[in-house]
Amino acid sequence: MIDAALIWEWIIKSLILIIFLTVGFMYVTVYERRFLARIQSRIGPNRAGPFGLLQPAADGLKLIFKEELIPANADKFIFLLAPIITVIPALIVLAVIPWGEAMVIFGRQVNLFISDVNVAVVYIMAVTSISVYGITLAGWSSNNKYALLGGLRATAQMISYELALGLAFMGPVVLAGSLSMVDIVRAQQSSLWYVVLQPAAFLIYFFASIAEINRAPFDMPEAEQELTAGYHAEYSGMKFALFFMAEYIKMIAISTIGATLFFGGFDGPFVDQIPWLGPIYLLAKVVIYLGVLIWVRASWPRIRYDRLMQLGWKIMFPLALLNVIITAVVVVLVN
Amino acid sequence: MPVIGTIFYAFLAIVAVGSALGMLINRNAIYSALFLVLNFATVAVLYLALGAPFIALSQITVYAGAIMVLFLFVITLLGAEKLPGYEPIKGHRIVAIGLAFVFIAELVLFFFFRNQVTGPIPLIGPEFASPRNIGVLMFTEYLLPFEVVAFILLSATVGAIMLTKPERKSTTKLSQQQD
Numbered sequence: 001m002i003d004a005a006l007i008w009e010w011i012i013k014s015l016i017l018i019i020f021l022t023v024g025f026m027y028v029t030v031y032e033r034r035f036l037a038r039i040q041s042r043i044g045p046n047r048a049g050p051f052g053l054l055q056p057a058a059d060g061l062k063l064i065f066k067e068e069l070i071p072a073n074a075d076k077f078i079f080l081l082a083p084i085i086t087v088i089p090a091l092i093v094l095a096v097i098p099w100g101e102a103m104v105i106f107g108r109q110v111n112l113f114i115s116d117v118n119v120a121v122v123y124i125m126a127v128t129s130i131s132v133y134g135i136t137l138a139g140w141s142s143n144n145k146y147a148l149l150g151g152l153r154a155t156a157q158m159i160s161y162e163l164a165l166g167l168a169f170m171g172p173v174v175l176a177g178s179l180s181m182v183d184i185v186r187a188q189q190s191s192l193w194y195v196v197l198q199p200a201a202f203l204i205y206f207f208a209s210i211a212e213i214n215r216a217p218f219d220m221p222e223a224e225q226e227l228t229a230g231y232h233a234e235y236s237g238m239k240f241a242l243f244f245m246a247e248y249i250k251m252i253a254i255s256t257i258g259a260t261l262f263f264g265g266f267d268g269p270f271v272d273q274i275p276w277l278g279p280i281y282l283l284a285k286v287v288i289y290l291g292v293l294i295w296v297r298a299s300w301p302r303i304r305y306d307r308l309m310q311l312g313w314k315i316m317f318p319l320a321l322l323n324v325i326i327t328a329v330v331v332v333l334v335n
Numbered sequence: 336m337p338v339i340g341t342i343f344y345a346f347l348a349i350v351a352v353g354s355a356l357g358m359l360i361n362r363n364a365i366y367s368a369l370f371l372v373l374n375f376a377t378v379a380v381l382y383l384a385l386g387a388p389f390i391a392l393s394q395i396t397v398y399a400g401a402i403m404v405l406f407l408f409v410i411t412l413l414g415a416e417k418l419p420g421y422e423p424i425k426g427h428r429i430v431a432i433g434l435a436f437v438f439i440a441e442l443v444l445f446f447f448f449r450n451q452v453t454g455p456i457p458l459i460g461p462e463f464a465s466p467r468n469i470g471v472l473m474f475t476e477y478l479l480p481f482e483v484v485a486f487i488l489l490s491a492t493v494g495a496i497m498l499t500k501p502e503r504k505s506t507t508k509l510s511q512q513q514d
Contacts, residue, residue, distance in 0.1 A: 078365065078369075118466070119389045119392055119466060122389060122392040122396065123392050125392075125396050126392045126393075126396040126400060128400075129396050129399070129400025129401060132400070133372070133404070133407070136404070136411060137369075137407075139411070140365065140411045148411065155407070156408070162401075179466055
């Protein structure tokens with residue numbers, strides 16, 4: 001079963017995913033800045049290269065040459081560890097997402113996913129739940145009161161929204177009758193996309209995932225006016241770049257998971273005949289989803305912290321629970 | 336393959352025991368918590384290697400992702416990372432050493448008598464630990480324990496919410512006196 005070729009296949013697929021995510025991170029920053037500028041009637045960065053396409057390279061070079069500061073009484077080991085354990089969950093969470101139908105490359109049957117475990121949804125929940133550590137530890141180890149407050153806010157917020165997020169996953173899981181992402185996409189191919197069948201679960205997923213990655217309008221952990229930047233206030237240079245990278249890779253990750261769970265993943269017209277269309281459809285869906293995330297950031301002001309907690313615990317959590325119960329009852333009655 | 340397997344298990348065992356010791360020995364509560372997280376993760380990898388991915392990932396979600404995050408949250412919130420140098424309970428170290436010896440004796444006994452298990456161990460299929468099987472078992476064979484646990488958790492949640500409610504007794508008494 002496990003031969004050398006299969007191991008090479010895994011390595012190559014993992015490399016493709018990681019390169020896609022890091023290059024994707026670079027261009028999502030440009031995408032966000034240009035799109036945000038358009039919404040705000042500005043031009044945005046357009047000087048480095050054609051249409052500002054070399055802007056991420058310029059930013060990366062600048063960050064490499066910045067001085068790396070470590071605060072005097074910081075816990076050095078954890079201070080160095082925190083950015084690393086923030087990036088790793090963001091990079092590995094997409095391992096269970098299928099990109100397309102199995103196809104034949106160089107005479108070899110290749111499945112377009114790294115792993116089709118029958119517990120893919122639980123895997124995603126496990127990885128998102130450990131992504132809290134980096135932020136908590138960054139806030140604590142900086143020895144800075146604003147960073148600590150930001151870290152605490154981030155922890156409380158992520159724990160609160162994780163429940164609604166996990167319950168939102170349950171809608172598609174109950175409908176598809178499987179925890180595997182491949183099965184969920186297959187089930188959507190044979191029926192409707194789950195955004196039609198599960199609109200409540202999709203809305204809960206959409207907002208809970210924004211809160212989970214600490215983006216506007218739920219970016220309380222890094223509120224500039226009150227916390228000066230929150231948990232990464234003391235970070236500079238490449239360590240700051242890692243936090244920045246984690247944030248944008250998480251954006252790509254939630255877009256891909258959302259597109260797979262609710263918008264049919266690689267499903268689209270003619271994908272049965274031409275399997276190469278699968279990854280292209282998925283990419284197109286992810287780009288549109290990312291555009292909506294940026295649009296949301298541009299449109300809504302940051303909400304107050306107590307309101308955020310009330311929204312999470314008193315509205316989204318009961319709604320998500322109700323949605324799971326109703327879905328389960330309907331599925332039992334129909335079948 | 337068996338040699339690689341043995342090396343793999345030895346490595347996991349060393350990491351698991353080492354992280355457990357690190358959690359006990361460390362004087363900084365944050366480091367202790369992180370060692371415990373590493374321990375949970377190692378045990379999860381062991382479950383994964385034994386063909387139980389659902390249990391492995393539940394272990395990470397529940398223990399590493401929820402319980403230890405709450406521990407870490409409370410430690411950082413209270414600033415309680417520095418443990419006191421003295422013994423909070425008198426003489427607990429001596430009791431602990433005695434209990435450790437009992438445990439080691441138990442392990443040694445198990446090591447000597449492990450081959451005397453009679454009868455073959457029944458093989459379990461790959462589907463044994465699948466989410467479907469676990470769910471079916473929970474709602475048929477183990478329904479009563481499952482419901483009891485659910486009830487205990489519910490009452491604990493209600494209790495936790497009641498504890499956070501501000502005390503209102505004194506103010507109501509005051510208002511009654513005024514009436």
